[in-house]
Amino acid sequence: MGMMAVNAGSSIEVYIYDFPEFPSFKEIENYFSKFPEIKTTIYCLNDSDHLKEFLEMVNLLVTQGVPVLPPGFCTPCEMAKGLNWKEIYVRYSTPLILVFQGGRLMSIVILRCDASTLDKALAHSDNAAKVFLHYHYEDAVLLKEEARIKIEELFKNRMKSQTNFFHILPLVIAAASVDAINPCEFFVLIVFLSLVTMRLGRGAVLKFGVAFSMAIFAAYFMMGLGLWKLIGYVHEAKIFVVILGLSIGLRSILNFIFGFFGLSIGLRETIGGFLNKKFKRIPKFLSEKAADRLRRFSSNPTSAFLIGVATSTFLLPCTSGPYLIALSLIADLETQIQGLTLLTIYNSIIITPFLAITAGMYMLKIKTSGLKKWSSAKQRWLNLAGGLLMIVLSIYLITYAI
Template identity: 30%
Template sequence: MNHKPSLWLQLAIFTLIILIAFHVSSLASQPQWEFCDGYTYYIYGEIACPACQGTKKMLTKMCGEEHIVFKEFTANETYMEEYQKLYDLLELGDVYQIPLVVVFKDNTPIIVCVGNYDVETWKEIFQIQKDMEGLVIVDAKGQVKVGMQEELVAKVKEIVLGTAEPTVEKISLGEAFPVVIGAALADSVNPCTFSVFTALLLIAMARGRKIASTGLAFIFAIYAMYFAMGFGLIKIFYYIGLIKYIVAALALVFGSLSILSGLRGFKSPIPMKFREIIESRIEKAVNPFSAAITGVTVSVTLLPCTGGPYLIATAILAKLSSFLEALLLLVIYNLIFVAPLFLILLAIATLSTATRKIKEWRTKKLGLMEVISGILLIAISLYMLFFL
């Protein structure tokens, strides 16, 4: 029982970190220098480029997200073409480098800069532009030149602004919320997930007085692993377009298969080898630490079975405009996912509920839960097609 306070303390600390992150984000969005009103910063680069992210973070901190347009190469091939045209037109270097930042003031380009510079260097560049009143060009070697020709300025403007709208799909928090919550509910009643519940029950039956600490360690490990895997899936789905139709198709397919499986009598699709691994780990869960290891193992081996709703949710989260909003919904999703685990643990630990009865109820209702999960997924598909 000595482990219980420390686990709750970890959850409290994690929640506090999330709240602090939101607070810091709101402070960071407030303009902190004079080059904001009337200014727009177009950043050409890649999301995986540290220098590009550094430049975006710095400029966002100084002016706010509404003044930043990040032209991600992998999201739109047109951006790559624009970048190459600018590089060749302005003779920015022999080797292509990123980020490339084009600064507009009142719809006119005033600065083109290659590289990741700090705030003080940017102030110097703005001062040069103010003194020279032309198009300031900072090439890949850091050399500064000024273009005074109106034709050059017009050509840069045409390249940057005279293109089609970005193909990157963005979804608002209000649009994403019902999809993510629906997927979480479908996942929480998924019979595959109840294999996790069975593992918890077996641990509880075998550990006697260590039910609370061992069970909490097991649940916390599952939560942490699913959160980490969800974080990775969000990064992957960021690069995939037409996400609305992909999500709708996934939800329709997984939902239909779930309903058919439930009506025919649910049979676990988990490979026998994976089941053997799970059972082996459960037998070794004699304390909170080993129960946590079991939770990690179970999370990985069950993902192919429980992954349908999670793929749908993380695909939607990847298209939210704010990463912090995506992170918050990922936290909520996984809390819903593990909520039945907490309820079962509470029933066993405080109400002395017979584990045999819980297991019998679970076995009888597997088909029904599979049908419910499928209905929720199909509802998500219809919502995506007709309301988004």
């Protein structure tokens, strides 16, 4: 393929402007998925900011003499159909793909997404930048140096703002640490391993605990891949993530403070206080059903894996805050290889407590009652630390990633 001609020592960055609902979007995505070493950033034109950037780019190309519109294009005819210039540019210039090598603009592809053209665009290494147009299929058009400089200026600040792997790594580790101390899956594992110990003995704990942990890892990893794509495509999703992160962090801090007065902030506590009634985290009839299911499934490691998948799926809202922040940091800033590495590191950290509990019960003969007491005694302080980290990460996301 044409990629073989690219200097492996030079960093290649590709910027793509397209609509996710267009067939070209999937073709381009599939093509670049074969080259994870290339830093590929997709800007969805459904986002008003990205559309504005796209129109600015196309207008610059037109003013520099690039024949974006087809030969014999009848402007009055198109205007008579009710189209304006914005709609015309979108119709005849999407997708727009820009290829940079070592920070220098090398090629532009307009209204084409076939593999042979993309190969040529990536392999092009002459001093003069080329524009590959749909209406000039055989020959690429040379881009004027003035236009090249202007486009490079537009992207210079964006390239500088790209956060590297080692800059994001400690933030992802911090978010994963908050997720790892969440009690939701923690208590499910303790209850499940207690039942395994009673039914099959302590010797079976290792297999069941590892199977449960691997299921959590696999399910969270797959859900993370989907959310990573979604956050990357929908820029506004990061705003929701910031609001969620700040809300979770503030609630944890206030709960720590009010805890000294025997108070707690939450929907369950608020409704219970209003009705002068104490509600359990899980209704009694549901907890009884869940306990019955756990007893029936505590017979083989495969069932432990299934319980782990179900736990991670149904309890995702309980743990989603830190995960969404980590995915927001990764979404637009890393290559696929770096993103997958960070995703692996994140999920490895969140299952570390599960593996530690399993090893403790199997090797050190730690009792589940002791684990529950320790968790209850330390949970307020763990929640405070998690809340503070959530606020710090959310502020970082506002400042540098939105």
